[in-house]
Amino acid sequence: xxxxxxxxxxxxxxxxxxxxxxxxxxxxxxxxxxxxxxxxxxxxxxxxxxxxxxxxxxxxxxxxxxxxxxxxxxxxxxxxxxxxxxxxxxxxxxxxxxxxxxxxxxxxxxxxxxxxxxxxxxxxxxxxxxxxxxxxxxxxxxxxxxxxxxxxxxxxxxxxxxxxxxxxxxxxxxxxxxxxxxxxxxxxxxxxxxxxxxxxxxxxxxxxxxxxxxxxxxxxxxxxxxxxxxxxxxxxxxxxxxxxxxxxxxxxxxxxxxxxxxxxxxxxxxxxxxxxxxxxxxxxxxxxxxxxxxxxxxxxxxxxxxxxxxxxxxxx
Amino acid sequence: xxxxxxxxxxxxxxxxxxxxxxxxxxxxxxxxxxxxxxxxxxxxxxxxxxxxxxxxxxxxxxxxxxxxxxxxxxxxxxxxxxxxxxxxxxxxxxxxxxxxxxxxxxxxxxxxxxxxxxxxxxxxxxxxxxxxxxxxxxxxxxxxxxxxxxxxxxxxxxxxxxxxxxxxxxxxxxxxxxxxxxxxxxxxxxxxxxxxxxxxxxxxxxxxxxxxxxxxxxxxxxxxxxxxxxxxxxxxxxxxxxxxxxxxxxxxxxxxxxxxxxxxxxxxxxxxxxxxxxxxxxxxxxxxxxxxxxxxxxxxxxxxxxxxxxxxxxxxxxxxxxxxxxxxxxxxxxxxxxxxxxxxxxxxxxxxxxxxxxxxxxxxxxxxxxxxxxxxxxxxxxxxxxxxxxxxxxxxxxxxxxxxxxxxxxxxxxxxxxxxxxxxxxxxxxxxxxxxxxxxxxxxxxxxxxxxxxxxxxxxxxxxxxxxxxxxxxxxxxxxxx
Numbered sequence: 001x002x003x004x005x006x007x008x009x010x011x012x013x014x015x016x017x018x019x020x021x022x023x024x025x026x027x028x029x030x031x032x033x034x035x036x037x038x039x040x041x042x043x044x045x046x047x048x049x050x051x052x053x054x055x056x057x058x059x060x061x062x063x064x065x066x067x068x069x070x071x072x073x074x075x076x077x078x079x080x081x082x083x084x085x086x087x088x089x090x091x092x093x094x095x096x097x098x099x100x101x102x103x104x105x106x107x108x109x110x111x112x113x114x115x116x117x118x119x120x121x122x123x124x125x126x127x128x129x130x131x132x133x134x135x136x137x138x139x140x141x142x143x144x145x146x147x148x149x150x151x152x153x154x155x156x157x158x159x160x161x162x163x164x165x166x167x168x169x170x171x172x173x174x175x176x177x178x179x180x181x182x183x184x185x186x187x188x189x190x191x192x193x194x195x196x197x198x199x200x201x202x203x204x205x206x207x208x209x210x211x212x213x214x215x216x217x218x219x220x221x222x223x224x225x226x227x228x229x230x231x232x233x234x235x236x237x238x239x240x241x242x243x244x245x246x247x248x249x250x251x252x253x254x255x256x257x258x259x260x261x262x263x264x265x266x267x268x269x270x271x272x273x274x275x276x277x278x279x280x281x282x283x284x285x286x287x288x289x290x291x292x293x294x295x296x297x298x299x300x301x302x303x304x305x306x307x308x309x310x311x312x313x314x315x316x
Numbered sequence: 317x318x319x320x321x322x323x324x325x326x327x328x329x330x331x332x333x334x335x336x337x338x339x340x341x342x343x344x345x346x347x348x349x350x351x352x353x354x355x356x357x358x359x360x361x362x363x364x365x366x367x368x369x370x371x372x373x374x375x376x377x378x379x380x381x382x383x384x385x386x387x388x389x390x391x392x393x394x395x396x397x398x399x400x401x402x403x404x405x406x407x408x409x410x411x412x413x414x415x416x417x418x419x420x421x422x423x424x425x426x427x428x429x430x431x432x433x434x435x436x437x438x439x440x441x442x443x444x445x446x447x448x449x450x451x452x453x454x455x456x457x458x459x460x461x462x463x464x465x466x467x468x469x470x471x472x473x474x475x476x477x478x479x480x481x482x483x484x485x486x487x488x489x490x491x492x493x494x495x496x497x498x499x500x501x502x503x504x505x506x507x508x509x510x511x512x513x514x515x516x517x518x519x520x521x522x523x524x525x526x527x528x529x530x531x532x533x534x535x536x537x538x539x540x541x542x543x544x545x546x547x548x549x550x551x552x553x554x555x556x557x558x559x560x561x562x563x564x565x566x567x568x569x570x571x572x573x574x575x576x577x578x579x580x581x582x583x584x585x586x587x588x589x590x591x592x593x594x595x596x597x598x599x600x601x602x603x604x605x606x607x608x609x610x611x612x613x614x615x616x617x618x619x620x621x622x623x624x625x626x627x628x629x630x631x632x633x634x635x636x637x638x639x640x641x642x643x644x645x646x647x648x649x650x651x652x653x654x655x656x657x658x659x660x661x662x663x664x665x666x667x668x669x670x671x672x673x674x675x676x677x678x679x680x681x682x683x684x685x686x687x688x689x690x691x692x693x694x695x696x697x698x699x700x701x702x703x704x705x706x707x708x709x710x711x712x713x714x715x716x717x718x719x720x721x722x723x724x725x726x727x728x729x730x731x732x733x734x735x736x737x738x739x740x741x742x743x744x745x746x747x748x749x750x751x752x753x754x755x756x757x758x759x760x761x762x763x764x765x766x767x768x769x770x771x772x773x774x775x776x777x778x779x780x781x782x783x784x785x786x787x788x789x790x791x792x793x794x795x796x797x798x
Contacts, residue, residue: 048667048669050564050668050669051668074566095513097507105485109481124756124757124759124760125754125757126757126760128734128752129667129733130737132482132698132699133665133734133737134482134520134736134738134740135734135735135749136749136758137524137764137765137779138484138521139517139760139761141484141513141515142513142517144513145511146512162566162567163566181426184426184427185426188537188539189536189537206605210605210606210607242509244427244506245507246426268428270506271507281510283511284501286498287501287509287510288511290767293770294764296767298763
């Protein structure tokens with residue numbers, strides 16, 4: 001057993017206590033007015049470098065968690081919100097991976113075990129404490145990205161990873177689609193490849209000598225990459241769009257010919273960072289039916305984080 | 317070993333309907349034919365009523381619609397290599413074999429994805445994409461014969477999942493036929509499909525949420541350098557502590573496997589690889605990636621091994637030696653047949669720092685039950701695979717094997733571990749689920765099942781213990797061989 005979550009569960013209360021909102025740092029979603037708010041427990045309860053796991057409250061700030069992990073040479077694959085840090089629970093509830101997804105994987109694989117409070121105010125455990133586990137159905141995957149509508153995360157066990165020896169960003173001007181393709185093909189497991197239709201930025205992580213050799217080899221065929229301090233500023237791109245990565249080239253070329261606003265795409269992944277919102281998407285009817293069935297099972301009264309659209313991730 | 321408790325007369329109307337939507341030769345009812353499908357690679361036997369061999373998604377939909385019409389349970393089956401009874405049909409269920417749906421549909425070598433049919437064999441996929449410099453990372457020991465559809469159902473792992481993650485991390489989308497015959501795409505090639513991660517929920521659901529008919533996999537770039545080393549120790553404790561020390565030093569090798577002395581002896585007698593048979597334990601460590609990183613990590617891991625008392629550190633000098641070392645690991649089960657004709661393979665996970673403590677308890681359990689136990693397992697992620705070897709002709713031995721197995725499970729969970737790391741729950745561990753999960757936890761898992769399969773006909777009676785599985789309440793017959 002981990003942290004005593006009964007005080008948190010009592011705050012949430014049983015189903016007849018009406019709508020309730022789990023508030024973090026409100027850096028990703030804003031609480032609606034007139035809905036009672038609770039906050040999840042915070043704090044790092046167990047950090048085991050030799051297990052590559054950390055146990056913490058969902059209300060813990062990501063900045064605090066990363067600082068503690070940095071001290072033992074590790075990090076956790078959780079994205080900070082655009083406006084700053086955000087909480088662990090907020091990052092998991094929104095489920096959006098950061099620009100390093102190409103190399104580091106999706107945020108959803110970070111969550112090993114979750115103890116959450118359900119709509120009846122009961123503490124429920126999902127997943128397991130070890131890095132490998134197929135005991136029962138994978139409820140943790142459903143919780144990541146559920147916007148708190150299946151339950152309020154209280155305590156989580158996260159998988160950590162070693163901080164790479166080096167993490168270096170490079171940029172090539174006048175990058176055509178062939179340049180981006182060459183990077184994806186020839187760089188060994190790049191951490192990130194970002195392209196705005198004109199320039200490409202890419203991140204290589206690992207052994208510093210290997211990084212040097214990779215750049216030397218690339219420079220024989222491409223314009224010599226310039227080392228830069230980091231990726232372009234994503235604050236300029238408050239909106240995002242998701243599409244199959246195979247469609248990115250056509251999309252980017254079409255966009256820069258027709259539109260005036262800028263975009264930045266995650267090559268090999270399929271995320272488009274935009275200055276303006278994309279057209280809303282419509283879920284497949286059977287996917288929508290499964291959503292409704294799951295919500296009926298987990299949040300039949302709709303009291304948990306009311307008013308959020310799972311389809312758009314925004315309050316409605 | 318018998319499943320008479322489940323015997324029900326075959327519904328001839330159902331068979332007749334199935335033969336209307338499938339060529340009759342692909343609907344098997346002959347007793348000798350369907351007897352082959354009464355179990356998977358576990359020892360848990362059930363009984364198949366009909367075995368169907370669809371070749372297309374629409375045929376799978378037709379079969380499942382007929383099953384829904386007759387309220388007839390169905391079970392998806394790949395190669396039947398599962399070890400927990402997940403594909404064991406009960407009650408004369410309709411078995412839907414994906415064996416004839418085994419095509420590679422398309423590959424995108426730049427974005428490293430491929431669409432495949434579920435019956436494609438794991439190793440075949442890696443062979444098919446090898447010329448692009450790509451591979452499919454999950455590599456269960458059965459990878460020559462297990463299907464990707466089965467890997468999805470079990471969220472399978474393998475020795476090389478330590479660094480790159482298990483199946484769920486490598487599946488982008490599943491086209492799924494639900495229990496009413498409707499078709500849905502869960503996940504997608506796009507990174508953020510709308511709403512909940514239904515893909516992630518489906519993976520590892522052991523056929524209880526529907527049947528996948530197309531799968532989009534993520535492929536990994538092949539490494540340019542690899543080093544494989546074998547280090548041996550005079551105690552299991554020293555080997556286990558080396559595992560923890562490697563991880564604590566910030567390294568995640570591609571593979572980190574352990575074999576104990578009895579296993580080393582059996583394997584060496586089988587393949588003559590020069591294994592250290594007088595060692596208490598040996599670690600097989602593989603590092604892959606770019607050359608400088610591989611060389612540096614090999615040195616650091618060797619230093620850690622020496623600091624923990626490794627007697628010898630053998631680094632494979634060429635591909636032939638590397639293949640020989642891996643042959644030792646991957647043929648361990650074959651080698652064990654030389655000791656006793658039968659084995660019962662367990663699969664639990666414990667925290668790495670508890671490896672030695674739990675292994676010592678496993679030895680004590682085996683000794684108490686007068687059984688031989690060998691250990692060959694994925695030490696890097698704490699995934700134990702104690703092998704209880706026996707001769708089932710010996711009177712009373714099965715009772716001792718089952719009792720020892722249960723104690724191993726209980727000890728693993730009590731040490732902060734979990735019931736299964738890669739084999740799944742199936743029938744084998746269904747009734748142990750309450751060791752890990754309380755009533756509210758199991759209700760939540762049951763709620764997932766109800767949402768995906770409100771009819772309760774997709775591989776019922778598996779994973780969830782009776783009180784949590786609504787109308788699925790069922791017990792394994794006392795005479796079934798678990």
